[in-house]
Amino acid sequence: MNKTLSAHPRCIHRTSEFLGILLCAAAYILQHSYPLAFFSYRSDQSSCIHVYKAIGYLLLVFSAAILKSTQIEMATYGQPHEPGKPTTALITTGPFHYSRNPTYTAIILFLQPGLALVFGSSWLVILLPISYGLFWYVMVKPEEEYLQEKFRVGGEWRKYCEHTRRWL
Numbered sequence: 001m002n003k004t005l006s007a008h009p010r011c012i013h014r015t016s017e018f019l020g021i022l023l024c025a026a027a028y029i030l031q032h033s034y035p036l037a038f039f040s041y042r043s044d045q046s047s048c049i050h051v052y053k054a055i056g057y058l059l060l061v062f063s064a065a066i067l068k069s070t071q072i073e074m075a076t077y078g079q080p081h082e083p084g085k086p087t088t089a090l091i092t093t094g095p096f097h098y099s100r101n102p103t104y105t106a107i108i109l110f111l112q113p114g115l116a117l118v119f120g121s122s123w124l125v126i127l128l129p130i131s132y133g134l135f136w137y138v139m140v141k142p143e144e145e146y147l148q149e150k151f152r153v154g155g156e157w158r159k160y161c162e163h164t165r166r167w168l
Helices: 018-035 043-076 102-119 121-126 126-149 154-161
Strands: none
Touching: 018 102, 018 121, 018 126, 043 102, 102 121, 102 126, 121 126, 126 154
């Protein structure tokens, strides 16, 4: 029996998109059930709303650029973008030169805060530590364990980790 290493031995169907949607849905429900005023836009804050939203849109554009460049880099090397699929190459160029996890970095550091500012959702900000924890435990940790095992010969993974930060 040929056993193929999987980046997600616990569950191959877990994806960053699912986690992102789940967290945004939770923030939406919480914001409407238990509204918080920190980022909730009210008419008496009208001058700040435009600044917050502009910063939020910039974060969203930056996130989209990172996500797209990550997809392009993975396609260039013929690597699957879907978590859990076996990889044959350790990508260290493009956005992977700056972060070992550019997709998750884009989601946690730029997409979620950007959405919080655009939509005035305090809950998206409050849920950031939970997002970080979920992404770390469900996505990053299993992927890094898989990559460490896959690229241990020659010390490729170790060398990459020494020169490239996990997030930014």
